[in-house]
Amino acid sequence: MTRQDRLGLSLVVEPGDVRLRNLLLTFEPAEILAAILGRHRLVDTRIPEAWIERGRDLDRTAEVAAARAKAAGLRWVTPGDKEWPTALSDLDHVEPVQGVTGAPVGLWLRGVGHLGEMCEQSVAIVGARECTTYGAECASDLAADCADAGWTVISGAAYGIDGCAHRGAFLMNALTAGVLACGADLDYPKSHAALIARIAEGGVVVSEQAPGEKPLKNRFLSRNRLIAAMTQGTVVIEARERSGSLNTLNWADQLGRTTMALPGPVTSGQSAGVHAAIRAGKAVVVTTGREIVAEMSGLGASTEEQPSLPLTEFDRLPPAARSTLDGLEWSTPRAVAEIAASVRLSTREVRAALDLLERRDLVIRAGAEWMLARRADVG
Template structure:
């Protein structure tokens, strides 16, 4: 599944996940210029990188060198293999090419647990992200969208955090669907600890992946940088509840920069947890309310959401002339046929014919020489649409 990259290249990239932080564009540029094996050699050979690894200070470069000398990629690869996982890197057939859109911020490689093919799953995936301290409304919407997308054959991708992330994963799992968790720590580290069971279920039924080597723990910056991977892996990002300062909005902005769809689920204007979403919707974000609308936006031709409209009233089924005749009747009292004809803009004979039709349908009543609207009883609706 991971064939493609040369063994030396794979080993060097595995080592570099211990050296470079996620999204390090200086490191990404060096990788592009020297290759993984060449960069590792420059970092581990005394004095070899001086004058060649540009863009950072000597103190920071010393930190890179110290971590490179301490890296034991064989041990990390053995650890992930023991967990039933693998290390996927550029050049492998399983590598999702959309990650290349990140340029020099592209992941060095991805540590993956779970049996499905990451590249295939990423071709039809949607990110669902949002507030950790979400409301019951946010959790309900995230679970509903996650389940609906899974039922339509979409992969639900999120970050396995509390709140919206967890609800989206659970919605997809409950529907027997596919879901991917992108972690800000090693794939063998359970974070948050309260999601140990959920992450275990995702490993069994989906995929868990991370840029960081096994055993690495999350930090605030790693959570933020993880979001660019979620955005790049998917066709679009749905934000369900987010404050103005929210990591979910970082994911949405990353998606916008990458040319992906950005969507938001509206909430009460009085809720601070919806303020960030509403700000997104005032810009480039698209308002969505369920999985059908998400699939219509990010999906292929023909994946249309059902048409939505209010209830069909009996008078909606009238043809245009009958509707005009009915509207010409006074709200109170009665009117003669010629008067109604003038109001409807038709002849007295045509108006009389339509009045009798409307009488048979229960819309009007005749009293003496005049016509008036019928009482509150519901008119018959068995007429054919668009005609008398």
């Protein structure tokens, strides 16, 4: 009954509570849950009153969670399951940050992706919600490069850098995982419902919060430890000096993961935290996806087959964007469906590519159609 005991604990104890981590180092989940419910006594241990109060309503809470999980198609995974990312156990051996630490007792998953396999070679790309155009474009490019190299991009599905990282993976038709600070059945932020649904189509949406739980401020900080732990490295793109993204970087540093940062303009306050992390030696400077992959691959990684550095803006575009440019003309606007048919891409791939190309002023809209705005194949 360990799976059900872990589920009970997740409904009674706020995820990331260091007191639960400490108890789990000594007692089994079933013993702790029984003590919370008043059916067992743990030697020399005082159960927090808040847990006991929550435990009194456990049957109803579990019933509601099960109903919401069924309606949303969620599944509950725990240590020992094939989908469980084994690297999460490292969280049981790091010091608390603002009272939070410890491996999750279980995870709720939405989507068809196999989380364990996706995490085997993965990178976290996180950053500012209110990012600049520079940050958005870099996040998309770096994510696309990492995905193209076979690395799963994991982020938080939030506004700004997170969303751009997921979309960069989409450009390469790659799987991606989004880790939420609310229940996995909720779409947060609401305007990212389509993005989160797209993540779940091939990848997976992850949360340690019970179905229906709201995204409270402290839950973003506890969520960050999961992103850092289930990946081999974390890249921060644009973060102010007191940014939640730096919290993820700090977790990665404590866990012994590779910590990386993309520098921004020295005049940009959005990158002040990034620059401080680099200056303090907490992050390695990276500027391309190839550098990220090299950092995470470790010493001795082969670079013999690495392609030469791109010479033009066209060379630096993701493949889908390059193909979309090939399907456009200078004087005759073309519809999305027409472009897709001519270059043999899906309309969704073309729309995503056009969004990127428009941000770079390479294409312009003509009503519901598109045409070239300037050349990308010059130095």
